[in-house]
Amino acid sequence: MHPRYARIADELRAAILGGEIPVGTPLPSETVLAARHKVARGTVRQAVAVLTAEGLVGSRQGARRIVLGRERSQNFAVLHSFAQWARAAGHEVTGQVIDQRRRGAAAAEAARLGLTTGDSVLDVLRLRSLDGTAVLLERTVYAGWLAPAVERLPADCDSVTQALYESRGLIFAYGEHLIDAVAAGTEDARLLGVRRGGPLLRQRRVTTTREGRPAEWSDDRYRAGSVTFAIRNAAGALAVHPQD
Amino acid sequence: MHPRYARIADELRAAILGGEIPVGTPLPSETVLAARHKVARGTVRQAVAVLTAEGLVGSRQGARRIVLGRERSQNFAVLHSFAQWARAAGHEVTGQVIDQRRRGAAAAEAARLGLTTGDSVLDVLRLRSLDGTAVLLERTVYAGWLAPAVERLPADCDSVTQALYESRGLIFAYGEHLIDAVAAGTEDARLLGVRRGGPLLRQRRVTTTREGRPAEWSDDRYRAGSVTFAIRNAAGALAVHPQD
DNA sequence: GTCCCTAGCTTGTTTGAACAAGTTAAGGCA
DNA sequence: TGCCTTAACTTGTTCAAACAAGCTAGGGAC
Incomplete structure (x- = not known):
C-alpha cells in the first residue's frame, strides 16, 4: 500500500x-x-513536495501554490531504461548486440567504475531500434563482476535492465548523466543510417547499484529527432522527473 | 540568515x-x-533531502545513506541564466543583439505564453560568446507586457536575467526545457561559425515568473562541445522533503 | 479617487514523539 | 565451517504544536 x-x-x-x-x-x-x-x-507538505519535484506546481512563502503545467513530460525516464521508457510510450523496441569482448580496464575507466587498472571489463556495442528504425547506438563498459551475467543474455535482448533484475536482482538505482551534441563518426553514421558529421544527441552515463557500487558506464548516441529530454526547473533547485 | x-x-x-x-x-x-x-x-532529514536532490547521496530504508559522487552537477544552472552560469564557472561572457522586432503572436505562441492570438510579442535574436568565442544563438520571444523593459536594455547586455531583475524586480522562477540535437541551419552556421548541417545542442524553453505568468519562450542553440548538461537521477525515489 | 498600512491568511522552519519497514552483523545451531 | 535466526540499528511515515516570514485584500486617511 502506498x-x-x-x-x-x-x-x-x-x-x-x-x-x-x-x-x-x-x-x-x-x-x-x-x-x-x-x-x-506535514503529510500534505510531503504530498505537494512530490508535485513540486515533478515541476507541476510552484510555491513561494506567503502565497498559495500555483499550478505551472498540465503535461508531465516523462521523457526523462529514458535515462533509467531505454526499453522501459519506449514501451511506456507505446513504441516497439528491439536491440541487437553488434560486438562484445572482454579486456582490461584503462586507468580512467577503472576510476569511474571503482576498479583498479587492468581489472577485467566487458565492452558491448549495441544498436537499439524504435518501431523498426535504428535510433540509438550504445557503447557500454560493464564492470567485471557484472560481465558473466551480461554475457549470458541473448544478443537480441530487449531490456538489459529488466533482464539483469530478473536474473540477478540487480537494480540500476542511481545514474550520472552528461548530455551534449556530437557529430556522427563513420561507425555511428553507418549503423544509425545518418550522414557522417551530422548531429547526434550524446548521453554519457555512469550507473550505480542501490549499494552505491558502480556497475557500468556508457556512451549512448541518439539519432537527431528521435528523442527529446524534458526538464522542469525552479529557481534554486532543479527537478528531473523520472517516475514510471 | 540561512x-x-x-x-x-x-x-x-x-x-x-x-x-x-x-x-x-x-x-x-x-x-x-x-x-x-x-x-x-526532522531537521537533519531536511538537510540530507537537499543533498539527495543534488544527487550527492543515495538512500534506502534500513541502510545508511551512501555518498554517490564528489561533483555537484550544477551545469544545469545554465538553464536558469547563461550569464550567471558562465560567470560562476569562471568564464568571460558577452552578448550581442543581432535583430529585434515587434510582431503579433501566432496561435501556438499565444497559447504557450498565456496570451491571445495577435497580441504583441517581441522577437529577439541574440548571439552569446564565452571567452570571446561565439557559443550560443538565442531566438527568444518575449510576451508583450515584458517588451518595453527588454527594448530598454543595451544591445550588448551581458545578463538579461539580471538586468530585468534589477530594473523591474522580475524573476524567471520556473522553466520548462526540451533538449535535443539538431543540424545547424544556414543562419546558425554563419553566426556560430560552424559547418552547415553540423551538430548543435538545442534547448527550447518556456520561462515563467514567480506568479506563474509565462514571460518568454526561446530556442537556444549551443555549438557542439561548448556546453554539457549534467544530471543525476535516482530510480523511483524522487527527492521528497521529509517531515513537513 | 488614490495611496498606504495593517489584519489575516499562507507557506516555511523546527521540535519531539512514536511506530513501521528494511538492513546488517553477531551469535547460535547443525 | 557454513547456514540461519534474531536483535540492534537505520531510514521512512505520521502526528500535533508553535512561531517566523512573506503575501494580499480591504479599510482608513488624505
Whole structure:
C-alpha cells in the first residue's frame, strides 16, 4: 500500500493533469487539504513536495501554490531504461548486440567504475531500434563482476535492465548523466543510417547499484529527432522527473 | 540568515566535496547528526533531502545513506541564466543583439505564453560568446507586457536575467526545457561559425515568473562541445522533503 | 479617487514523539 | 565451517504544536 502522502499526491496530480485545477490557478491551501484528507499539515507538505519535484506546481512563502503545467513530460525516464521508457510510450523496441569482448580496464575507466587498472571489463556495442528504425547506438563498459551475467543474455535482448533484475536482482538505482551534441563518426553514421558529421544527441552515463557500487558506464548516441529530454526547473533547485 | 537545515546541508556538502566522506562510504546516521548539531531528526532529514536532490547521496530504508559522487552537477544552472552560469564557472561572457522586432503572436505562441492570438510579442535574436568565442544563438520571444523593459536594455547586455531583475524586480522562477540535437541551419552556421548541417545542442524553453505568468519562450542553440548538461537521477525515489 | 498600512491568511522552519519497514552483523545451531 | 535466526540499528511515515516570514485584500486617511 502506498503511503498516505503518495496517495494525496496522486489525487492532486490527477486533478492537475485532468484540468480540474487549471494552469495558473492556486492549489487549495495546506490547511484545507489537511482537513479534507484528515491528515496533519506535514503529510500534505510531503504530498505537494512530490508535485513540486515533478515541476507541476510552484510555491513561494506567503502565497498559495500555483499550478505551472498540465503535461508531465516523462521523457526523462529514458535515462533509467531505454526499453522501459519506449514501451511506456507505446513504441516497439528491439536491440541487437553488434560486438562484445572482454579486456582490461584503462586507468580512467577503472576510476569511474571503482576498479583498479587492468581489472577485467566487458565492452558491448549495441544498436537499439524504435518501431523498426535504428535510433540509438550504445557503447557500454560493464564492470567485471557484472560481465558473466551480461554475457549470458541473448544478443537480441530487449531490456538489459529488466533482464539483469530478473536474473540477478540487480537494480540500476542511481545514474550520472552528461548530455551534449556530437557529430556522427563513420561507425555511428553507418549503423544509425545518418550522414557522417551530422548531429547526434550524446548521453554519457555512469550507473550505480542501490549499494552505491558502480556497475557500468556508457556512451549512448541518439539519432537527431528521435528523442527529446524534458526538464522542469525552479529557481534554486532543479527537478528531473523520472517516475514510471 | 540561512535556515538551520541549509547550514547542516552546507556542512555535509563541503565534507563530501572535500573528500572527508569518500564516495561509496556511508553518511553518519540521522540520529548521530541530530545529536551533533543539537537539532531534531526532522531537521537533519531536511538537510540530507537537499543533498539527495543534488544527487550527492543515495538512500534506502534500513541502510545508511551512501555518498554517490564528489561533483555537484550544477551545469544545469545554465538553464536558469547563461550569464550567471558562465560567470560562476569562471568564464568571460558577452552578448550581442543581432535583430529585434515587434510582431503579433501566432496561435501556438499565444497559447504557450498565456496570451491571445495577435497580441504583441517581441522577437529577439541574440548571439552569446564565452571567452570571446561565439557559443550560443538565442531566438527568444518575449510576451508583450515584458517588451518595453527588454527594448530598454543595451544591445550588448551581458545578463538579461539580471538586468530585468534589477530594473523591474522580475524573476524567471520556473522553466520548462526540451533538449535535443539538431543540424545547424544556414543562419546558425554563419553566426556560430560552424559547418552547415553540423551538430548543435538545442534547448527550447518556456520561462515563467514567480506568479506563474509565462514571460518568454526561446530556442537556444549551443555549438557542439561548448556546453554539457549534467544530471543525476535516482530510480523511483524522487527527492521528497521529509517531515513537513 | 488614490495611496498606504495593517489584519489575516499562507507557506516555511523546527521540535519531539512514536511506530513501521528494511538492513546488517553477531551469535547460535547443525 | 557454513547456514540461519534474531536483535540492534537505520531510514521512512505520521502526528500535533508553535512561531517566523512573506503575501494580499480591504479599510482608513488624505
